[in-house]
Amino acid sequence: MSPVIGVVAPRILAPAVMLAAGLIVKGYSDTGEGFSAGVIVALAIGLRYITLGRRRADRTLAVARHANVVAAAGLLIALGFGFQGVLSGAPPFTHLPPPGSPVIGIGTLELTTAVGFDVGLFLLVAGSLTVLIRYLTELLPDPADDPGDER
Amino acid sequence: MNLVFALAAAILFGIGAYLVLQRDLVRLVLGVAVISQSAVLTLLAASLRLGAAPIYPLPEGTLSDPLSQAMALTAIVIGMAVTALLLVLVFRVAVAFRSDELEEVAGEEVSLDARLEETEGEAHEREEAAAR
Amino acid sequence: MTALSIALLIPWAAGVALLAVDGRRAWVPWISVGALAATLITLGAVAAQVLASGPVTMTTGNWPVGVGITLRADALGVTFALLSVAMLTAAVVHEAFDGVAEREFPALVLLLAAGLEGAFLTGDIFNFYVFFELALAASYVLALHGPGPRVLGAGLVFTAVNVVGTFVFLLSVAGVYRVTATLDMARIGERMAVADPNAAILIAVGFFVAFSVKLGLFPFHFWLPTVYTAARPAVAAILSGSVANIGAYGLLRFGAGLLPRELELAAGALIVLGGASILYGGVLAISRRSAGEMLAYSAIGQVGYVLVAIGIGGPVGFAAAIAYAIVNAANKTMLFLTTSQRGVVVGGLFALGALSIAGIPPAAGFVGKLEVFRAVVGDPVVAGVLLLGSLLSLVYAFEVYQVEHWRPAADATAVRVSWRAWVVPVALGGVILALGVWPEPLLALSDAAARVLPGANP
Numbered sequence: 001m002s003p004v005i006g007v008v009a010p011r012i013l014a015p016a017v018m019l020a021a022g023l024i025v026k027g028y029s030d031t032g033e034g035f036s037a038g039v040i041v042a043l044a045i046g047l048r049y050i051t052l053g054r055r056r057a058d059r060t061l062a063v064a065r066h067a068n069v070v071a072a073a074g075l076l077i078a079l080g081f082g083f084q085g086v087l088s089g090a091p092p093f094t095h096l097p098p099p100g101s102p103v104i105g106i107g108t109l110e111l112t113t114a115v116g117f118d119v120g121l122f123l124l125v126a127g128s129l130t131v132l133i134r135y136l137t138e139l140l141p142d143p144a145d146d147p148g149d150e151r
Numbered sequence: 152m153n154l155v156f157a158l159a160a161a162i163l164f165g166i167g168a169y170l171v172l173q174r175d176l177v178r179l180v181l182g183v184a185v186i187s188q189s190a191v192l193t194l195l196a197a198s199l200r201l202g203a204a205p206i207y208p209l210p211e212g213t214l215s216d217p218l219s220q221a222m223a224l225t226a227i228v229i230g231m232a233v234t235a236l237l238l239v240l241v242f243r244v245a246v247a248f249r250s251d252e253l254e255e256v257a258g259e260e261v262s263l264d265a266r267l268e269e270t271e272g273e274a275h276e277r278e279e280a281a282a283r
Numbered sequence: 284m285t286a287l288s289i290a291l292l293i294p295w296a297a298g299v300a301l302l303a304v305d306g307r308r309a310w311v312p313w314i315s316v317g318a319l320a321a322t323l324i325t326l327g328a329v330a331a332q333v334l335a336s337g338p339v340t341m342t343t344g345n346w347p348v349g350v351g352i353t354l355r356a357d358a359l360g361v362t363f364a365l366l367s368v369a370m371l372t373a374a375v376v377h378e379a380f381d382g383v384a385e386r387e388f389p390a391l392v393l394l395l396a397a398g399l400e401g402a403f404l405t406g407d408i409f410n411f412y413v414f415f416e417l418a419l420a421a422s423y424v425l426a427l428h429g430p431g432p433r434v435l436g437a438g439l440v441f442t443a444v445n446v447v448g449t450f451v452f453l454l455s456v457a458g459v460y461r462v463t464a465t466l467d468m469a470r471i472g473e474r475m476a477v478a479d480p481n482a483a484i485l486i487a488v489g490f491f492v493a494f495s496v497k498l499g500l501f502p503f504h505f506w507l508p509t510v511y512t513a514a515r516p517a518v519a520a521i522l523s524g525s526v527a528n529i530g531a532y533g534l535l536r537f538g539a540g541l542l543p544r545e546l547e548l549a550a551g552a553l554i555v556l557g558g559a560s561i562l563y564g565g566v567l568a569i570s571r572r573s574a575g576e577m578l579a580y581s582a583i584g585q586v587g588y589v590l591v592a593i594g595i596g597g598p599v600g601f602a603a604a605i606a607y608a609i610v611n612a613a614n615k616t617m618l619f620l621t622t623s624q625r626g627v628v629v630g631g632l633f634a635l636g637a638l639s640i641a642g643i644p645p646a647a648g649f650v651g652k653l654e655v656f657r658a659v660v661g662d663p664v665v666a667g668v669l670l671l672g673s674l675l676s677l678v679y680a681f682e683v684y685q686v687e688h689w690r691p692a693a694d695a696t697a698v699r700v701s702w703r704a705w706v707v708p709v710a711l712g713g714v715i716l717a718l719g720v721w722p723e724p725l726l727a728l729s730d731a732a733a734r735v736l737p738g739a740n741p
Contacts, residue, residue, distance in 0.1 A: 031206065035228055068302070075299045079292065085345075086288045091354075093344040132235045136242060171447060176439070183446050190453040197461040219460065222409055226453060229416050233446050236423060240439050247432040 009051040010060070016044035020126075024118050025109050034118035038125025045126075046133045054137045067130035074123025081116040156196035163189035176241045183237055187230030194223045286332070287339055287356055290325040291401055293318055294368075298393030306389040312379035315389035319372040319396060326368060326400070330361040334731060340406065353467060355406030359540075359605070359732040363532045364403040366609055370524040370616045371396050373707050377620050378517045380703035385428045392521065395421035402529060408456050408541075409466045415452070415529065419445055422526045429514040437513035444506045448496035455489030458482065459541075471541050472737055480544075487545035490537045498530025500590060501560035504583045511579035516622045519575070523582050524616035531589050531608040535736065538593060539601055543738035546596065553594030558668040560587030565675030569682065574622045574633070577683045578615065581640060584672060585611045588655050591665065595658040601733035603654035606725055610651035610718065614639045617711035628705050630688040632712045637680030639715050642673050647718035650725060 020037035027033040045064060049057045058065055085094030096113045097103055103110045163185055170182025198220070202213030205220075297318035304311055333339055338357035342348055356364075375392050383389060398418025405411050423445070427438040460466060462482050463474035475483055492503070499507040511519045538546040546553075564584025571577040589611070592604035618636040621629045635646055642652030652673060659665045718725050 031204075035224075072299050072302050076296065079296050079299070083288060083292050086285055086292065089285055090345060091341045091343050091351075092288050092291075093351075095344065098345075128232075129235075132239065135239055168447075171443065179439075179443055183443065183450075186447060186450050190450045190457070193454050193457040194460075197457040199461075199464055218466070219457075222457075222460070225409070225413060229413070232420065233416070236420060237439075237442055237446065240423075240427070240435070240442055243427075244435045244439055247435050 005047075005051055009047045012047060013041075013044045013061070016041050020122065024115070024122055027118060034121030035125050037118075038122045038127075038129065041122075041126045042129030042133065045130050049133050049137045054134065057137075058134075064130050064134060067127045067134065069127075071124050071127025071131060074120045074125075074127055076120070078117050078120030078124060081113045081120060084113060152201075153196065156192065160189045160192045160196065163192060176244060180234060180237045180241055184230070184234045187226070187234065191223050191226050191230065194219055194226055286325050286328045287341055287354055287404065290322055290329060290364075291354075291397060291404070293322045293325065294393040294400065295397040298390050298397060301390035301393060302387060306383050306386050312375055312383050312389045315375050315393055316372065316379055318393055319368060319375060322396060322400070323365070323368050323372060326361065326365050329356050329404075330365060333358055333361050338735075349465075349467065352410050353406035354404055354410075355468070356404045357735045358728075359532070359535065359735040360403040360405075362605065362609070362728055362732040363528055364400045366612055367399045367403070367525040367528050368396050370612055371399075371521060373616055373711055374517045374521045374524070374620070377520075377704075377707040380706060381517075384515065387424070388428060391421045391425050395425065395521070395525070399525060399529060403532060406468050407466050408459060408468060408471065408537075412449070412453055412456055416449060418526065418529065419449060422522060425518050425521060426510055426514055428518045434513040437509045440506050441510040444496060448493045448503075451489050452493035455486045455493065458486040458489065462486065468536070468541060472543075475542055476544060483542060483545055484548070487538070487542045487549070490533065490542070491549070494530045494533035494537070495556075496530075497533065498527055498586045498589075499583050500530075500586055501556055501563050501583065504560070504563075507583060508576065508579040511582065511619075512573075512575045516575070516619050519578075519622075520616045520619035523578075523619060524612045527582070527586070528608060528612060531586070531604065534590070534593055535601060535604060539596065539736040539738040543736075546593070546738060550594045550596060554591050554665055557587040557590030557594060558665065558672075560584060560590060561668060561672035562587075562675070565672050565679065568679040569675060571679070572683065572686050574618070574683050574687050577679055578618055578622065581676060581679065582615060584676065585615070585640065587672065588652070588669065591669065592655045592658050595662075595665075596738055597658075598730070598733055599654075600658040601736055601738065602726070602729045603651075603658045605729035605732050606654045607651040609725060609729065610639070610647045610715070613711055613715050613718070614648060617708050617715065620708045620711070621705070624704055625688070626705070628709065630684075632705070632708050633684055633688060635712050635715060637677075637684055639719070640680050641677035643677070645716060645719040647715045647722070647725070649719055650722040654726070654729075 020041045023032035023037040023040070024034055045057075045061070048061065049064075052060070063070070083092045084096065085092060094113075103112060105111065109115070167182045167184075167186030167189060170178045170185060173179065173182070198216035198218075200213055200216045202215050203210045205214040205217040297314070301311060301315060306312065306315075329339060333356050338355055340353055340355045342351040342353050344351050371392055375389065378388065395418050398414050398416075398421060401414030402411050402418060405414060423438065423442045426441045427434055429437075456466075459471060459475075462478045463471050465471060465474065496503045496506075511523060514522065561584045564580050564582070564587065568577045568580035568584065571580060585607075588607050589604045592600045592607060594600070595603075614636055617632065618640075621632050621636070638644075639646035639648030642648045652669075656666060656669060659669060
């Protein structure tokens with residue numbers, strides 16, 4: 001493994017999460033949305049699993065062990081935001097607040113149901129791809145530069 | 152332009168179909184992935200207009216057809232999910248049969264079936280003996 | 284309108300939530316049963332509204348009509364949705380009594396129900412594709428539920444074949460959009476009528492291949508026997524009783540609904556393929572000795588009747604196809620649930636199912652066969668093939684009955700099955716018997732469903 005990857009892999013996750021957050025937020029006036037954000041985070045997690053091996057990656061990233069729960073929660077969040085209109089008799093995927101009415105904003109972040117839906121989608125994609133990564137790295141031998149980890 | 156798209160999609164589909172028909176199971180997954188790209192390309196080629204990106208605030212001039220882009224994005228997502236599923240399946244098959252060659256898997260299956268039939272046949276014989 | 288959204292939301296949300304818990308615990312499948320029952324009730328409400336006052340349409344996101352995705356429940360869609368969810372419920376109740384063997388089974392069945400329902404109740408062909416994939420993804424994983432490593436190979440074949448099939452479907456969707464500039468089923472029908480015939484035929488062939496693969500029709504059947512025999516009985520029941528419906532529905536909706544001109548053009552080919560399916564399935568089923576294998580080949584033969592009825596077309600033909608699909612789903616679900624069981628009750632049920640497959644009164648299969656024969660009455664050759672197919676099914680069904688139920692079972696434990704193992708098949712048998720004795724509701728429903736299709740109103 002090249003030393004560059006060894007240095008980059010453990011440190012890339014935080015910037016990836018920042019980038020993902022940016023993609024979700026700016027998805028409403030520019031390119032970006034929850035799916036690509038999720039893929040980016042999952043790629044960073046994947047790099048970490050490949051370089052560190054599954055056991056060490058699991059230890060340094062405890063949340064990855066519950067990726068299936070994250071994915072299910074994300075899907076439930078997305079469904080909740082998608083079907084909230086049903087409560088008031090509107091069809092699914094109705095925006096709240098409706099187009100044209102004032103939106104509560106925190107800085108440039110505008111709180112609409114679409115943002116909530118995308119956050120759910122992001123969790124779903126990142127979670128399910130992490131499940132896949134962990135599944136496929138299960139039988140991968142741990143990297144050789146990891147002697148302290150035996151037993 | 153249409154011809155280029157059509158040719159590219161056809162070539163992708165051909166490559167994918169060739170790979171799917173190989174014995175190697177990893178190639179099967181790759182073939183499915185390539186076929187999915189062929190479908191995505193066809194969806195994009197089916198768009199009715201080509202032009203600037205249709206993102207608000209709308210630029211001047213002709214805009215691309217947003218619907219076929221939305222369809223292509225959805226197809227990419229679904230293609231990814233299906234490829235992931237197939238990959239896991241191949242992984243499990245490879246672990247269970249200790250081989251990623253379809254023929255060996257089939258051979259393993261045949262021997263399993265033969266063993267099953269053997270035991271079944273013995274059971275039948277015992278039954279018939281008991282009936283007599 | 285709200286009922287339609289709720290009917291979609293219940294199985295979807297419940298399925299996702301159940302993924303988090305271990306389905307082998309005794310109470311989990313009952314939650315799944317409860318959610319499916321709630322879905323059935325909501326669907327029943329939608330169906331009552333549809334049958335009383337015409338289709339229910341809803342555009343998502345309050346978009347103007349023509350921009351947003353439409354969900355549309357008409358008589359045809361609601362019929363197939365009710366049928367599939369009812370069969371799924373039967374299979375899950377059976378597994379809940381019998382003990383669920385796989386962790387994610389209850390959740391997967393709910394997700395499968397959500398996908399099937401969405402596909403049957405949408406008015407947008409791309410949305411149909413998305414729900415189609417959701418249902419198929421759930422069925423790919425379900426197909427892995429079976430004993431031994433053999434099921435893995437079968438599941439791989441099933442997944443690979445169907446994935447390629449759905450991409451062929453997607454290519455046709457792209458073609459439709461290019462030709463008609465819309466994805467809305469109602470408008471596609473109008474615009475297809477004036478489209479370039481060559482393009483339309485190409486698109487129609489794509490749809491036909493995609494749905495025939497799903498249905499397991501004769502030249503596309505090669506995956507079916509391996510998969511149906513390797514999976515658990517309940518999974519085989521789900522695959523043949525619920526998932527296969529999507530093929531029949533697709534042929535009706537996309538053939539008779541969107542491309543009636545092309546369907547008429549291909550009528551001869553459909554009848555020939557259907558006849559080939561009937562004979563092939565029948566002859567190969569005769570050579571099988573175990574109930575599971577016989578049923579797998581019989582499934583190939585039975586869908587041939589649906590295809591012949593669709594090929595005949597017209598109000599009588601489409602109604603016959605729908606009635607046959609309903610009866611066949613009930614037959615197959617009941618018979619697959621009874622495989623690998625023995626005893627007096629199961630023997631009786633098997634005999635009833637065999638009568639139903641062969642089309643002998645008082646079983647419901649008689650009604651289905653009678654409808655198909657009514658459709659082909661003017662054509663002695665086709666009627667002869669259908670009759671031959673019925674004779675073959677009588678032979679193979681009772682041959683297996685003889686082998687499986689007249690001989691003492693190979694191991695004695697199989698004989699003493701508790702009431703839990705046959706309560707669901709008995710209920711299904713009751714339905715089959717009731718539909719055979721009093722077929723009016725079935726015929727009225729399939730008539731109403733067929734009248735939705737433009738090909739049925741010349």
